Amino acid sequence: MEYRRLGDSGLLVSAVGLGTNNFAGRLQDEAARAVLNQAFDLGVSFIDTADMYGQGSKAGPGASENQLGRLLAGRRTNFILATKFGQPMSESIYERGASRGWIVRAVEASLRRLRTDYIDLYQIHTPDPQTPIEETLRALDDLIRAGKVRWIGHSNLAAWQIADAEWTARTEHLAHPISAQMHYNLLVRGIQAEVIPACQAFGLGVIPYFPLESGFLTGKYRPNGEGKGRLAESARSGQVLTKENFERIERLEAFAVERGHKLLDLAFGWLLSQPVVGSVIASASSADQVKANVAAAEWRLSAAEMEHVAAL
Numbered sequence: 001m002e003y004r005r006l007g008d009s010g011l012l013v014s015a016v017g018l019g020t021n022n023f024a025g026r027l028q029d030e031a032a033r034a035v036l037n038q039a040f041d042l043g044v045s046f047i048d049t050a051d052m053y054g055q056g057s058k059a060g061p062g063a064s065e066n067q068l069g070r071l072l073a074g075r076r077t078n079f080i081l082a083t084k085f086g087q088p089m090s091e092s093i094y095e096r097g098a099s100r101g102w103i104v105r106a107v108e109a110s111l112r113r114l115r116t117d118y119i120d121l122y123q124i125h126t127p128d129p130q131t132p133i134e135e136t137l138r139a140l141d142d143l144i145r146a147g148k149v150r151w152i153g154h155s156n157l158a159a160w161q162i163a164d165a166e167w168t169a170r171t172e173h174l175a176h177p178i179s180a181q182m183h184y185n186l187l188v189r190g191i192q193a194e195v196i197p198a199c200q201a202f203g204l205g206v207i208p209y210f211p212l213e214s215g216f217l218t219g220k221y222r223p224n225g226e227g228k229g230r231l232a233e234s235a236r237s238g239q240v241l242t243k244e245n246f247e248r249i250e251r252l253e254a255f256a257v258e259r260g261h262k263l264l265d266l267a268f269g270w271l272l273s274q275p276v277v278g279s280v281i282a283s284a285s286s287a288d289q290v291k292a293n294v295a296a297a298e299w300r301l302s303a304a305e306m307e308h309v310a311a312l
């Protein structure tokens with residue numbers, strides 16, 4: 001396993017991470033334990049969750065963190081644990097967002113569910129237009145000083161918001177975010193125009209989410225309706241399983257096969273060939289998927305191959 005510095009920080013994360021938004025909702029304890037154990041055995045140290053994961057399951061928001069906390073008991077320090085706050089945890093307007101009041105409550109709840117006394121990477125899940133960024137960063141800086149959080153990051157911010165957060169941290173002498181978690185994969189490249197250059201300029205590592213476009217980039221879905229998995233059952237299926245996207249992955253798959261690889265190798269390899277990317281946090285439903293994903297992550301594309309893929 002390759003380990004990379006996340007942004008300009010000293011935090012080392014495994015190049016293949018593990019997303020856990022399917023924990024508790026789709027994976028019960030036994031299946032989630034098998035995924036986690038396999039990940040650990042293959043050197044995957046970076047685990048991403050969020051306070052709201054589990055929403056939609058019987059147990060509701062918090063269930064994924066709770067399950068992860070149970071499964072990590074006794075081996076917490078083997079992992080780098082990233083979680084997020086800010087998405088609604090209830091109907092209440094006071095249980096969401098990035099205000100000081102909510103951050104102080106949210107972190108305590110995450111620590112309790114995760115059964116730990118520190119979070120490695122605490123991420124703002126989504127921009128909160130109601131709260132000044134200085135208030136958010138100052139509250140997060142306080143958590144770092146209190147030892148509850150080691151590093152901070154954010155997710156889904158626009159490039160101008162990334163710059164605003166960076167300069168606020170600099171002028172106010174607050175800890176600065178080291179990572180940006182964004183929807184980014186072979187098919188969805190909107191962040192290349194503004195967000196990636198902002199991350200490069202300010203020393204943030206990119207953590208691509210939906211790196212497999214919910215399973216589509218494994219190549220298991222076919223235009224004839226073949227392919228089972230969460231994507232087929234999700235509300236996103238209509239947007240992803242389109243004629244145009246099938247044509248695009250057909251070209252990408254041919255490019256990979258011509259070079260002795262699979263589409264899955266290209267999905268991981270294309271992301272990991274970009275130095276700004278810290279960790280690719282695909283979720284997995286089984287130990288076999290974890291194995292396949294770690295094996296797929298070995299390919300590094302040349303500059304010419306990256307250009308070729310861009311043209312496809």
Ligand SMILES: NC(=O)c1ccc[n+]([C@@H]2O[C@H](COP(=O)([O-])OP(=O)(O)OC[C@H]3O[C@@H](n4cnc5c(N)ncnc54)[C@H](OP(=O)(O)O)[C@@H]3O)[C@@H](O)[C@H]2O)c1
Binds near residue numbers: 214
């Ligand atoms: N910051 C944000 O706003 C945000 C938003 C979304 C997600 N995230 C994070 O990003 C992580 C990854 O996103 P995601 O899980 O939604 O999408 P994804 O990683 O693109 O897709 C993962 C899904 O693809 C399937 N899969 C994975 N490996 C496979 C393999 N080798 N062969 C066949 N199928 C395979 C599995 O589902 P099936 O087996 O059911 O097909 C798995 O759950 C999440 O866990 C979460 O941590 C963050």
